[in-house]
Amino acid sequence: MESAFFIEKGVLILAVFAITMLIALYSTFAERKIAAFFQDRVGPNRAGPGGFLQPLADGVKMFTKEDFTPDTPNKFLFILGPGLFMTTALVTSAVIPWGDTISLFGREIRLQIADINVALLFVFGVVSIGVYGIMIGGWASNNKYSLLGAVRASSQMISYEIAMGLSIIAVLMMTGTLSLREISIQQHGFIDWNSHWLSWNVFKQPLAFLIFLICAFAETNRTPFDLPECESELIGGYHTEYSSMKLGFYLFAEYINMFISSAIISVLFFGGFNYPGMNLVNETLGTNIMALLGVVALFGKIFFFIFFYMWVRWTLPRFRYDQLMNLGWKVLIPLAIANIVVTGAVILLWK
Amino acid sequence: MATNIKNISLSGRKKDVSNKDMTFMERIYLPAIAKGMGITLRHFFKPKVTIHYPEQKREFSPVFRGRHILMRDENGAERCTACGLCALSCPAEAITMTSAERKKGEENLYREEKYASVYEINMLRCIFCGLCEEACPKEAIFLTEDLVAPDYQREGFIYGKDKLVMPLEDKPVNIK
Numbered sequence: 001m002e003s004a005f006f007i008e009k010g011v012l013i014l015a016v017f018a019i020t021m022l023i024a025l026y027s028t029f030a031e032r033k034i035a036a037f038f039q040d041r042v043g044p045n046r047a048g049p050g051g052f053l054q055p056l057a058d059g060v061k062m063f064t065k066e067d068f069t070p071d072t073p074n075k076f077l078f079i080l081g082p083g084l085f086m087t088t089a090l091v092t093s094a095v096i097p098w099g100d101t102i103s104l105f106g107r108e109i110r111l112q113i114a115d116i117n118v119a120l121l122f123v124f125g126v127v128s129i130g131v132y133g134i135m136i137g138g139w140a141s142n143n144k145y146s147l148l149g150a151v152r153a154s155s156q157m158i159s160y161e162i163a164m165g166l167s168i169i170a171v172l173m174m175t176g177t178l179s180l181r182e183i184s185i186q187q188h189g190f191i192d193w194n195s196h197w198l199s200w201n202v203f204k205q206p207l208a209f210l211i212f213l214i215c216a217f218a219e220t221n222r223t224p225f226d227l228p229e230c231e232s233e234l235i236g237g238y239h240t241e242y243s244s245m246k247l248g249f250y251l252f253a254e255y256i257n258m259f260i261s262s263a264i265i266s267v268l269f270f271g272g273f274n275y276p277g278m279n280l281v282n283e284t285l286g287t288n289i290m291a292l293l294g295v296v297a298l299f300g301k302i303f304f305f306i307f308f309y310m311w312v313r314w315t316l317p318r319f320r321y322d323q324l325m326n327l328g329w330k331v332l333i334p335l336a337i338a339n340i341v342v343t344g345a346v347i348l349l350w351k
Numbered sequence: 352m353a354t355n356i357k358n359i360s361l362s363g364r365k366k367d368v369s370n371k372d373m374t375f376m377e378r379i380y381l382p383a384i385a386k387g388m389g390i391t392l393r394h395f396f397k398p399k400v401t402i403h404y405p406e407q408k409r410e411f412s413p414v415f416r417g418r419h420i421l422m423r424d425e426n427g428a429e430r431c432t433a434c435g436l437c438a439l440s441c442p443a444e445a446i447t448m449t450s451a452e453r454k455k456g457e458e459n460l461y462r463e464e465k466y467a468s469v470y471e472i473n474m475l476r477c478i479f480c481g482l483c484e485e486a487c488p489k490e491a492i493f494l495t496e497d498l499v500a501p502d503y504q505r506e507g508f509i510y511g512k513d514k515l516v517m518p519l520e521d522k523p524v525n526i527k
Binding site: 034038039040041 | 384387388390391392394395397399400401403
């Protein structure tokens with residue numbers, strides 16, 4: 001019993017880790033391809049068939065570059081920074097329900113590494129640790145521009161975390177649970193026959209979704225909120241002094257963050273592993289097929305949001321810093337609070 | 352009202368700039384963002400204009416002037432008589448040559464009694480103006496549609512007769 005449990009979880013952890021890495025790897029390729037398509041170009045197409053081996057070539061390039069360490073008194077912190085950023089990006093994947101329960105070898109296997117009842121709090125906690133990765137990296141670079149970049153980045157992330165947390169509270173008031181698994185199950189199917197309303201949270205809380213989406217863009221440092229990086233204006237922000245695979249970790253972690261935040265958006269607002277007509281599939285083809293199709297549905301939603309991230313990146317220009325702070329503090333936080341009040345009133349009225 | 356400079360619009364697209372406050376719809380930006388994303392999405396599905404260079408090549412204009420070639424006649428003999436008019440006309444002074452006298456038995460190699468034993472064009476100096484082609488009285492030098500190949504050494508860009516003279520199998524066929 002015990003060993004089977006460990007094998008089950010071990011396989012799940014390895015699979016999730018490998019899939020996360022693979023998707024992040026190919027997100028870099030997808031980003032370049034999609035950017036090219038939005039700009040009427042064709043993008044990288046030389047390495048391998050259709051340029052499919054481009055990420056490998058990029059990886060080899062990253063690894064073989066000179067690993068420069070600046071003259072800093074904090075060598076350990078300098079190495080710790082990208083490692084911490086990468087770790088926090090990866091850890092969040094543990095609580096995401098990738099699929100429903102499937103029965104295999106006489107066991108009920110939940111396609112989720114850890115079903116903890118405070119999953120959403122865990123996600124927020126880990127995400128806020130991600131700021132340390134940036135801050136430590138910028139601080140340990142012993143370069144005032146890196147430090148300034150790190151301060152900009154962390155103040156942005158902390159500001160938007162508040163609005164993000166507030167926007168989620170409205171959802172939590174409706175679901176009444178912090179467990180991502182239960183939130184997924186509550187959005188069963190596509191149409192809720194009890195209330196005759198669409199069951200996904202996005203249709204119940206569109207404003208919360210909008211605020212959460214904007215904050216997710218800010219948290220992952222993507223355009224239009226990519227001020228920490230600002231390729232064209234700053235000299236690279238907090239990772240100015242980084243090179244080789246340490247820089248690679250920072251850049252790679254951004255893509256992992258993108259994947260994970262897409263997954264969280266899908267789970268919280270777009271029904272996670274639920275899809276229209278899943279009851280029919282359950283009756284005709286069985287529970288396992290239904291669960292597997294659910295995994296496919298979840299990844300479809302995730303891929304759409306990754307595409308959406310890139311779509312926005314190659315459409316919108318970057319915010320100015322004061323605009324960013326105005327949007328975060330003066331627009332999103334009041335909106336989120338108003339949303340909480342309205343949601344609370346509606347819930348009370350319905351009772 | 353008399354024609355004032357303020358009322359004239361030469362392009363017909365003159366717009367008065369106003370400082371009016373944005374409406375609520377404009378201030379929430381989301382409709383504008385959606386519109387912009389629609390535009391980029393349209394570009395996503397547009398046919399791409401890229402020419403995949405080594406596989407596809409851009410069509411040259413019929414008057415394109417590229418790498419030079421020294422012509423042969425129908426018998427395969429070199430047409431150049433080393434008169435030096437091309438070198439004289441060259442504004443970039445890219446052409447040098449050494450002339451030599453044709454020996455007996457070399458009539459199938461050289462068309463005229465005098466020929467160029469050394470004929471060099473410095474492709475780094477050449478500006479591909481085509482004046483050599485126009486100056487040539489023997490129709491011996493032409494600019495082709497080929498490009499000059501890149502090289503790592505400057506020496507590689509001084510093209511001698513080995514690179515300039517038309518290959519024997521390409522000699523023009525006598526049309527009569």
